[in-house]
Amino acid sequence: MAEHAPSAKRIQSETDALIAPGHTLASITEKIASLALKRRTPLGWFVGFGISFLLLQALLYTLAVLLFKGVGVWGINVPVGWGFDIINLVWWIGIGHAGTLISAILLLLRQDWRTSINRFAEAMTLFAVACAVIFPVFHTGRPWLAAYWLFPYPNTMGLWPNFRSPLIWDVFAISTYGTVSALFWYVGLIPDMATLRDRAKSKAWKIVYGMAAMGWRGSARHWHNYESAYLLLAGLATPLVISVHTVVSLDFAAGVIPGWHATIFPPYFVAGAIYAGFAMVLTLSIPLRKAYGLEDFITMKHLENMAKVMLATGLIVAYGYTMEAFMAWYSGNPYEKFMMANRMGGPYAVFYWLLILCNVLAPNLLWIKNLRTNTTFLFLISLVVGVGMWLERFVIIPVSLHRDFLPSSWGSYAGTRYDWSAFLGTIGLFLTLFFLFIRFMPVISIFEMRTILPEGEGGEPKS
Amino acid sequence: MRRRGTGTPDIHGVMAEFNTPHDVVEAAHRVHAQGYRKVDAYSPYPIEELSHALGFHHSPLPLLVLLGGIFGLVAVYGLQYWSAVIEYPMNIGGRPLHSWPAFVVPTFDGTILFASLTAVLGVLALNGLPEPYHPVFNVPTFALASRDKFFLCIEARDPKFDRDKTRDLLRALPGVVDVVEVEH
Structure with a gap:
C-alpha cells in the first residue's frame, strides 16, 4: 500500500504534464531531430506512403478525365450544380482551420499546450488547403480560362472580375489564407531547419537543411526580430482564420436558396471548421505519437484538451442546427419550412439523421473523462466527427438544391464514381504530403519545446 | 577592410561558451557594462533577457x-x-x-x-538572411548552439576590442566553459 500512494500521485502529475519529466534541451533536440534524420525508413512508412500515393493517382486520373470530357463526369447538373466538389472544398478548408487556430490563436492566448502539436497541425492546414483548392479550380471546367474572371490582372480582353460576387471573395480569402499559412509555417521552421543542419550526418542533407535554414545561427539579434515577427504573424493570422470560413459561408448565405440564406452561417461555419479541424488533428496525432513514440511530448493532457475543444465547438455546431430548424418554423416562411421538412423527412433524410448522430449525439460522450482519456475511443470519435462534418455539407448543399422553388425543376443527386475518386484522391494527396512531412521534417517544433522546459533542466530563466 | 578596431589581427572575434542560459545572460550584462557594443549571443531558443542585456532596442x-x-x-x-x-x-x-x-x-x-x-x-x-557564410560556424562546437549550449561573441570590429584583453575578460566570466578565437 505504501508504494501505491506516491505512484498514483506521479501518474496524476504525468497526465497533467505538457512534457514528461526528465527531459533536457539535449534530449528534446536529439529525439525530435532523429525522427527526421534517421537513415533507415521504417517499413510502416513505406506501406502508408504507398497506399496514399496510389490514392493520389486516382485524383490525377479523375482530373485528366474531367479535363478531357468536362465537369459532367461529376454528378452535377440542374438543379444540383454544386455537389461533391463544393462539399469537399468546404470540408477540407474547414479542417485546415484547426492548424491556424492552434498555431496563432492559442499562441496569443499563451496556451503552452499548443507547442507540441502546432507544427504538424500547421502542416495539416497547408495540405488541407492544397486539397481544397483543387475542387473549385477544376469545377470551373477550364481552369486556365477561369483565371481572367477569378484574378484581377490586366488581360488583352480588357476584362476585370466582379468584386460584388462572394465567389471572388472566396478567391481572395482562400489564396491569402494559403499564402499566410505557408509563411507562418516556414517562419516557424527556420530555427528547426538550422538544428537539423547542425545535426545532419551526410553532406547532402546538411546542404538541403542548410538552404532551408538560410544561415540561421540563433543569434540574440535574430531571435529579437524573430519573436516580433512570429507574434505579428500570429496576430495577422487570427482574424484571417476567422474570416476565411466566414467568407466561405457567405457563398451560401448571400444566395437566395432556402437552407443557405441565413445570418447564422458565418459563426456556425467557423465553429464547424474548428470542430472538424480538431477531429483531424486527433486523427493524425494519435497514430503519429504511437508510431514515433512521442508520448513524452504529446501527452494525455494534449489529447484531452483537444477533446475538450472538440466538445465545445461540437455544442456550438449543435446550437447552429437547432437554430436552423427553429428559424425555419419561427419565420413562417413556407419555403424555409418545406426545406427543413425535406431535410428531416425527404429522400435524403437518412443523411440528416446520420449527421445528427455523428455531430450532435456522439461527441457528448466526451463529457466522460474515462472516454476522453482513452486514445482508441478518441481516435474513433474523431473519425466519426470527420464523417459527420462531411455529411453536414452534403445536407446543406445538394439537399437544399435538389428541391427547387418550382416542383417542375426538382431533381435528385448522387455522386458518380469520378466524384468518389476525386474525393478519395485528395485524401491520398493529403496523406502523401503528410507522410513526406513526417519523414523529412521535425514533426514537433524543437525550439518551442525548449522554451517550455523548467529552468532547472536548461529552460528559460524566469524572472 | 576587415581590419578595424585597435590593432586587431584578422579574426572575426572571440567567443565564449556557456552551459546555462543564466550564465550567458550574466556574461552579456558584464560585457555590456564594460562598454562593448559589437557583441552577439547565441542560444537554442529565444531569451528575452539576453537581448535586453545586450542593449537591443525595439525591433522596427x-x-x-x-x-x-x-x-x-x-x-x-x-x-x-x-x-x-x-x-x-x-x-x-x-x-x-x-x-x-x-x-x-x-x-x-x-x-x-x-x-x-x-x-x-x-x-x-x-536579420540579414539568407546568409550563406558566417564566421561563427568556424568554431567547431558552435553546432551545439542549436542544441543545448550558449555562446557570447565579442566581434573584432568593436572599438574596444583587444585580442588579449578581450579574451582574458571572457575567460574571467562566471560559468564560462571555453573561450576561442573565431577565424574569418
Missing part, C-alpha cells in the same frame, strides 16, 4: 508591418474601385458601381496578405 518590424498592411489596404481597395467604377463599369442588377460593402472582404484579405509578406521579408532583411 511592427512599424514596417503596419506600413505593409496600410499599403495592402489602399492597393486592393484602389484596384477594386478603379476596375469596377472607372475601367470596367458594369450594371449588375442596378447596384451602384461603387459598392463599397462588397469591397470590404478583398480589402481585408489584401491588408493581411501584404502585412504578412512584410513581416516575413522584414524579419529576413533585418
Whole structure:
C-alpha cells in the first residue's frame, strides 16, 4: 500500500504534464531531430506512403478525365450544380482551420499546450488547403480560362472580375489564407531547419537543411526580430482564420436558396471548421505519437484538451442546427419550412439523421473523462466527427438544391464514381504530403519545446 | 577592410561558451557594462533577457508591418474601385458601381496578405538572411548552439576590442566553459 500512494500521485502529475519529466534541451533536440534524420525508413512508412500515393493517382486520373470530357463526369447538373466538389472544398478548408487556430490563436492566448502539436497541425492546414483548392479550380471546367474572371490582372480582353460576387471573395480569402499559412509555417521552421543542419550526418542533407535554414545561427539579434515577427504573424493570422470560413459561408448565405440564406452561417461555419479541424488533428496525432513514440511530448493532457475543444465547438455546431430548424418554423416562411421538412423527412433524410448522430449525439460522450482519456475511443470519435462534418455539407448543399422553388425543376443527386475518386484522391494527396512531412521534417517544433522546459533542466530563466 | 578596431589581427572575434542560459545572460550584462557594443549571443531558443542585456532596442518590424498592411489596404481597395467604377463599369442588377460593402472582404484579405509578406521579408532583411557564410560556424562546437549550449561573441570590429584583453575578460566570466578565437 505504501508504494501505491506516491505512484498514483506521479501518474496524476504525468497526465497533467505538457512534457514528461526528465527531459533536457539535449534530449528534446536529439529525439525530435532523429525522427527526421534517421537513415533507415521504417517499413510502416513505406506501406502508408504507398497506399496514399496510389490514392493520389486516382485524383490525377479523375482530373485528366474531367479535363478531357468536362465537369459532367461529376454528378452535377440542374438543379444540383454544386455537389461533391463544393462539399469537399468546404470540408477540407474547414479542417485546415484547426492548424491556424492552434498555431496563432492559442499562441496569443499563451496556451503552452499548443507547442507540441502546432507544427504538424500547421502542416495539416497547408495540405488541407492544397486539397481544397483543387475542387473549385477544376469545377470551373477550364481552369486556365477561369483565371481572367477569378484574378484581377490586366488581360488583352480588357476584362476585370466582379468584386460584388462572394465567389471572388472566396478567391481572395482562400489564396491569402494559403499564402499566410505557408509563411507562418516556414517562419516557424527556420530555427528547426538550422538544428537539423547542425545535426545532419551526410553532406547532402546538411546542404538541403542548410538552404532551408538560410544561415540561421540563433543569434540574440535574430531571435529579437524573430519573436516580433512570429507574434505579428500570429496576430495577422487570427482574424484571417476567422474570416476565411466566414467568407466561405457567405457563398451560401448571400444566395437566395432556402437552407443557405441565413445570418447564422458565418459563426456556425467557423465553429464547424474548428470542430472538424480538431477531429483531424486527433486523427493524425494519435497514430503519429504511437508510431514515433512521442508520448513524452504529446501527452494525455494534449489529447484531452483537444477533446475538450472538440466538445465545445461540437455544442456550438449543435446550437447552429437547432437554430436552423427553429428559424425555419419561427419565420413562417413556407419555403424555409418545406426545406427543413425535406431535410428531416425527404429522400435524403437518412443523411440528416446520420449527421445528427455523428455531430450532435456522439461527441457528448466526451463529457466522460474515462472516454476522453482513452486514445482508441478518441481516435474513433474523431473519425466519426470527420464523417459527420462531411455529411453536414452534403445536407446543406445538394439537399437544399435538389428541391427547387418550382416542383417542375426538382431533381435528385448522387455522386458518380469520378466524384468518389476525386474525393478519395485528395485524401491520398493529403496523406502523401503528410507522410513526406513526417519523414523529412521535425514533426514537433524543437525550439518551442525548449522554451517550455523548467529552468532547472536548461529552460528559460524566469524572472 | 576587415581590419578595424585597435590593432586587431584578422579574426572575426572571440567567443565564449556557456552551459546555462543564466550564465550567458550574466556574461552579456558584464560585457555590456564594460562598454562593448559589437557583441552577439547565441542560444537554442529565444531569451528575452539576453537581448535586453545586450542593449537591443525595439525591433522596427511592427512599424514596417503596419506600413505593409496600410499599403495592402489602399492597393486592393484602389484596384477594386478603379476596375469596377472607372475601367470596367458594369450594371449588375442596378447596384451602384461603387459598392463599397462588397469591397470590404478583398480589402481585408489584401491588408493581411501584404502585412504578412512584410513581416516575413522584414524579419529576413533585418536579420540579414539568407546568409550563406558566417564566421561563427568556424568554431567547431558552435553546432551545439542549436542544441543545448550558449555562446557570447565579442566581434573584432568593436572599438574596444583587444585580442588579449578581450579574451582574458571572457575567460574571467562566471560559468564560462571555453573561450576561442573565431577565424574569418
